[in-house]
Amino acid sequence: MIKLVELRKSFEDKEVLKGINTTFEAGKTNLIIGQSGSGKTVLMKCIVGLFEPTSGHIYYHGRDFMAMKKKERMLLRREMGMIFQNAALFDSLSVLENVMFPLDMFSEESYKRRRRRAEFCLDRVNLSEAGDKYPGEISGGMQKRVAIARAIALNPKYLFCDEPNSGLDPKTSLVIDELIHSITQEFGTTTIINTHDMNSVMGIGEHILYIYGGHREWEGTKDEVMTAENERLNSFIFASDLFRKVKEING
Ligand SMILES: Nc1ncnc2c1ncn2[C@@H]1O[C@H](COP(=O)(O)OP(=O)(O)O)[C@@H](O)[C@H]1O
Ligand SMILES: [Mg+2]
Numbered sequence: 001m002i003k004l005v006e007l008r009k010s011f012e013d014k015e016v017l018k019g020i021n022t023t024f025e026a027g028k029t030n031l032i033i034g035q036s037g038s039g040k041t042v043l044m045k046c047i048v049g050l051f052e053p054t055s056g057h058i059y060y061h062g063r064d065f066m067a068m069k070k071k072e073r074m075l076l077r078r079e080m081g082m083i084f085q086n087a088a089l090f091d092s093l094s095v096l097e098n099v100m101f102p103l104d105m106f107s108e109e110s111y112k113r114r115r116r117r118a119e120f121c122l123d124r125v126n127l128s129e130a131g132d133k134y135p136g137e138i139s140g141g142m143q144k145r146v147a148i149a150r151a152i153a154l155n156p157k158y159l160f161c162d163e164p165n166s167g168l169d170p171k172t173s174l175v176i177d178e179l180i181h182s183i184t185q186e187f188g189t190t191t192i193i194n195t196h197d198m199n200s201v202m203g204i205g206e207h208i209l210y211i212y213g214g215h216r217e218w219e220g221t222k223d224e225v226m227t228a229e230n231e232r233l234n235s236f237i238f239a240s241d242l243f244r245k246v247k248e249i250n251g
Helices: 042-050 070-077 097-106 111-124 142-153 170-185 199-205 231-238 241-250
Strands: 002-012 013-024 029-031 055-062 080-083 158-162 188-194 206-213 215-220
Touching: 002 042, 013 042, 013 111, 013 188, 013 206, 013 215, 042 158, 055 231, 070 231, 080 142, 080 206, 097 111, 097 142, 097 231, 111 142, 142 170, 170 188, 170 199, 188 199, 206 231, 215 231
Parallel strands: 029 188, 029 206, 080 158, 158 188
Antiparallel strands: 002 013, 002 055, 206 215
């Protein structure tokens, strides 16, 4: 569980996050939605410690992130898996070596066990056959799956995905969404996903935080999103193809 209390972030005199309060529960896919520039990436970077918030609090299972010393933060980082917008794989390493990378960095297990763990993770994303391939030789969707395998290699308690479906076709996006969702349930991770993909919202939006201009505009579930009376949320949803189709079907 991750709890945010009055989280603010400014860059010089520009306030990007204007006091965010929310709770992301464990075992759930928590989605942060909002139009481009609304502050999703900045928020995620604050939560993982890549940006220092200007004020407010972040609690990891009750542990105050802002009050942690450098060493405590480093230990906490090992409990985080991250998937960023571009899969960000190492081109010169094979798929298996990419997944082993965090294990080589942080795990004290033997080579054999690290390798076995990496193979398990690759198998989990249905890529057990691709270990010897290089990132340049596989599709964008497969690269994303490798990134997911790498992100779960260290058995993270917290999983962060910034626009995991960017650049993927709708069908492949669905596979990635389902994979992140099932991993979240299986391992009970606290998963936070930044997205502006309405298919993801309606597919795996167990908890949705809609941010608008750096503040929490609306919060709810995918079942509540369609009947929400928030005007800004509605126009955000209206702008998506999926919503238009549903409206057409329902007359
Ligand atoms: N390092 C930075 N310095 C100054 N402004 C930034 C920085 N990073 C992001 N911003 C600004 O913060 C706002 C929110 O950006 P971002 O979180 O990337 O939006 P989103 O991910 O929702 O598209 C934007 O106006 C952006 O220009
Ligand atoms: Mg972003």
